[in-house]
Amino acid sequence: MAFFMDPKVVLNVKLLEVLYILMxxxxxYAGIKTxxxxxxxxxxxxxxxxxxxxxxxAFGRWMPKVVTGILVVIMAIPAIIKKVxxxxxxxxxxxxxxxxxxxxxxxxxxxxxxxxxxxILFAVxxxxxxxxxxxxxxxxxxxxxxxxxxxxxxxxxFEDSKRLLDTVGPxxxxxxxxxxxGAIFTTAGVGQVIAGLVSKIIPEGNMTVGIIVFAIxxxxxxxxxxxxxxxxxxxxxxxxxxxxxxxxxxxxxxxxLALTCGYCGTLCTPMAANFxxxxxxxxDMKGKYNVIKNQxxxxxxxxxxxxxxxxxxx
Amino acid sequence: MIKLIGVAIVILGFALxxxxxxxxxxxFVANRxxxxxxxxxxxxxxxxxxxxxxxAAKLIGKIKNASAGMVIxxxxxxxxxxxxxxVSLGGTAGFVRPVVMPMATGAIEAKHGTVNEDHLExxxxxxxxxxxxxxxxxxxxxxxxxxxxxxxxxxxxxxYETNLVDLAKVEIPVAIFALxxxxxxxxxxxxRLSKTLYSTKK
Numbered sequence: 001m002a003f004f005m006d007p008k009v010v011l012n013v014k015l016l017e018v019l020y021i022l023m024x025x026x027x028x029y030a031g032i033k034t035x036x037x038x039x040x041x042x043x044x045x046x047x048x049x050x051x052x053x054x055x056x057x058a059f060g061r062w063m064p065k066v067v068t069g070i071l072v073v074i075m076a077i078p079a080i081i082k083k084v085x086x087x088x089x090x091x092x093x094x095x096x097x098x099x100x101x102x103x104x105x106x107x108x109x110x111x112x113x114x115x116x117x118x119x120i121l122f123a124v125x126x127x128x129x130x131x132x133x134x135x136x137x138x139x140x141x142x143x144x145x146x147x148x149x150x151x152x153x154x155x156x157x158f159e160d161s162k163r164l165l166d167t168v169g170p171x172x173x174x175x176x177x178x179x180x181x182g183a184i185f186t187t188a189g190v191g192q193v194i195a196g197l198v199s200k201i202i203p204e205g206n207m208t209v210g211i212i213v214f215a216i217x218x219x220x221x222x223x224x225x226x227x228x229x230x231x232x233x234x235x236x237x238x239x240x241x242x243x244x245x246x247x248x249x250x251x252x253x254x255x256x257l258a259l260t261c262g263y264c265g266t267l268c269t270p271m272a273a274n275f276x277x278x279x280x281x282x283x284d285m286k287g288k289y290n291v292i293k294n295q296x297x298x299x300x301x302x303x304x305x306x307x308x309x310x311x312x313x314x
Numbered sequence: 315m316i317k318l319i320g321v322a323i324v325i326l327g328f329a330l331x332x333x334x335x336x337x338x339x340x341x342f343v344a345n346r347x348x349x350x351x352x353x354x355x356x357x358x359x360x361x362x363x364x365x366x367x368x369x370a371a372k373l374i375g376k377i378k379n380a381s382a383g384m385v386i387x388x389x390x391x392x393x394x395x396x397x398x399x400x401v402s403l404g405g406t407a408g409f410v411r412p413v414v415m416p417m418a419t420g421a422i423e424a425k426h427g428t429v430n431e432d433h434l435e436x437x438x439x440x441x442x443x444x445x446x447x448x449x450x451x452x453x454x455x456x457x458x459x460x461x462x463x464x465x466x467x468x469x470x471x472x473x474y475e476t477n478l479v480d481l482a483k484v485e486i487p488v489a490i491f492a493l494x495x496x497x498x499x500x501x502x503x504x505x506r507l508s509k510t511l512y513s514t515k516k
Contacts, residue, residue, distance in 0.1 A: 016347075023352040057352070060343035069335030072342050092363045101365025101372075108366050115354055116399030119457040123479045130457040130478055131347050134354065134400075141357040145364060152360060160359025165352070175460045176348045179467060183341035184334060186471055229461070233468045241472045251474035255465045256454070256484045263450040267443075279406040279442040283415070286435055291446075294439035298447055298496050305491055313484075 003062075012128045017061060019135040024058025027051075030162040037087045045083035049075055049170060072180065079170035086166035089159055104148050111141035111148075171274065175229045182233025194238030202243065208311060210243035211254065215307045218258050219265030219299070226271030228262030235262075249314045261306050264299040268292060345467055348460040354400055362404065370396075370403050371413045381425070382418040382437050383504030387497035389414050390444040394493050397452025400459060410441050422508070430511040440500040451492040454485040 004014055031050030034040060052075035060068055078084050101108070115137035122133025145152045165172075185191065202209050217239050221231035240258055245251050266272045269292070276291050285291070374388045389410075396403065403409040418437050422429045453459050462481040469476050 019353065020346050023346075023349055026352050026356055027349075053349075056342060057346055057349060060339075060346060063339075063343075065336040065339035065343070066332055068339030068343055069337070070339075072338050073335070097363055097365050098368055099365075100363065101368035104364055104369075106369055106373075108361065108364055108369050111357060112361055112366060112396070112401050113399050115357070115401070116456055123457050129347075131350055134350055134458050138353050138356055141361075145357065145360055149364060152364070156363070157356050157360050160363060161352075161355040164355045164359040168351075168355075172351060173349075175464060176342055176345050179345045179348065179464055180338045180341040182468065183337050183471075187333075187337050229464055232464060233471075236465075236468045237472065245469075245472065245474065251469050251472075252476045252480045253484050255469045255474070255476065256462065256481045257488070259461050259465050260451065260454060260485060260488055266450065267446060275446045276442075279410070279445070282406045282411055283438040283442065285438050287439075290435060290439040291442040294436070294443040294500075295446065298443065298492070298499060301495050302451075302488070302492055305495075306488060309487065 012132070015132045015135075016129055019132055020060070021058045022135065024054040024056075026158070026161050027057060027165070028054030029158050030165045033089075033158075033162050034087050039088050040085070042078075042083045042085040045078035045081075046085055046087070049078045049084045050165070053173070072177075075173070076177065079173070084170045086169070087162065089163040089166065091163065092160075100149065107148065111144040114138075114141040114144070174227065178227065178229040179233065181230070182237075185234050186237050190234055191237030191241070194234065195242045198239055198243065204243065205247065207244060207247045207249060207314065210239070210247065211249070211310050211314060212307060214239045214244050214254070214258055215261045215303070215310055218262040219268070219303060222262040222265030223269040223271065226266075226269060226273070228259055228266050231262050231265070232259050244314075253313045254310055257306050257310050261303055264303040264306075267295040267299040345463065347458065347463050350458055350460070351400070358401060361401070362408075367403055367409060367413060370409070371417070374414075374417060380417075380421050381501075381504055381508065382421045382433075383440075383501035383508075385414065385418045385421055386437070386440050386444050386500050386504070389441070390448045390493055390497050390500075393445065394448040394452035394489060397449050398455035398489070400453065400456040402449070406442060406445055410445055414441050425508070426512045430507075433507045433511050436503065436507055440503065444496055444500060447492055447496045451485070451489045455482050455489055457482050 003009060003017070027050050031047045031054055034043060034047040034050065037043060040046065052071045056068055056071050056075070115134050118133040118137030118140065119130040122128055123130040142157055198213065202213050214235065217235050218228065218231055221235055222228045225231055236255060236258060240254060244254055266275060270277055270289065277288065279291050280288055370392060374385065374392060377384060377388055393403065415438065418441065419429050419434065422433065454461050457478050462478055465481060466476050466478065
């Protein structure tokens, strides 16, 4: 409590912590609710996952880093052994959502767009983090939905969020885990190793060559790892930093476009199974790679476009 | 002596282990913003409950005399815009299969009376391709999206400060171009298949 009263801590930091505590409550609700689902096939491991996440989100700031690290490992174990399973919250019936659609109509898009809108408003008009704007947008959306239909009681929102968290499952934590992996790689000096290797291939001090190598290494590494988030930290530290940014290129443009160059790799790899292979099963397709085949040309054109963009806007 | 080396290794190993745990903990706490989807889910589920998918389908259905390629392109526009607001309509299982596919096959049936199997397979592939492309390139427009946050924290590690608004702005031309490329390619491919696969039957 002293933290929130302390006048020395800036407002933005306090509001962000409030947001993280709210996120912790949502994740914690999913975990505790799971504990009470007697028919759940994997009750305790699933609860361990969501509750550890909740504690990290809500109290991460005040816990010793080692403790947080241990909690992350505890959270990852049930996920790695695939014991985090969806619960028994029933899905919404088509009849119900159809009836609500008839009642609410296109107004439903107002709360849908509110999170993004508030993120932009906060980013443009305040010095407070746009993430806090997202949180405000969520509250506004909740209020609007409660006004639209009296059936939308507070409990409904928590039940629905648990159902959705169940659907996305531990995969949703991948970006944060990959960021942590990237941090370990950086601390361990993997970036320098890659930089050493690359310096043997490309001439140092040539920004154009550096950009092209950076922009092509991203999708290649992404195809191997199956995820651009896994590639961005290592390749940025290894190639983007020493061969492009150190020469004075614009970090915002180059750094961000490198990520979306990586996405071209995601479109082309079976390693990104949940995007490229799972849909084949969901849509009852005949060819295992027919989603990828429809994406390769799009990916190649986008990569060329982005390399051109980087070279012009560097 | 050997015992001493053993003890030293254990101590070193333990120190390294603690160091790794600290790095993980530190990175995780610093990147908690990436879990912003947790708070967004507080409304997305209830939006679905209140008819978001039905209204999205109705919006796409407004196009008259649509071909399958046009249905897919229209879905792409809607998905890209919603992705920029970090809202998904439910992915392949939640939206493409139950909503986009019936609309696309309905469009083919209206024109040819029947749906050729090879055509159907490609329409499925293109729908999934549109789903992925617009999601990837739409989400980077969301200010506070996990991609930009990861880039920001990576660049910070190298000593470069960036802000989320600028990072999102960089992606605007890419997102528009991605939508145009995927929309055009799929529209043309569908038109070509529609012309070649049915000519002998009529």
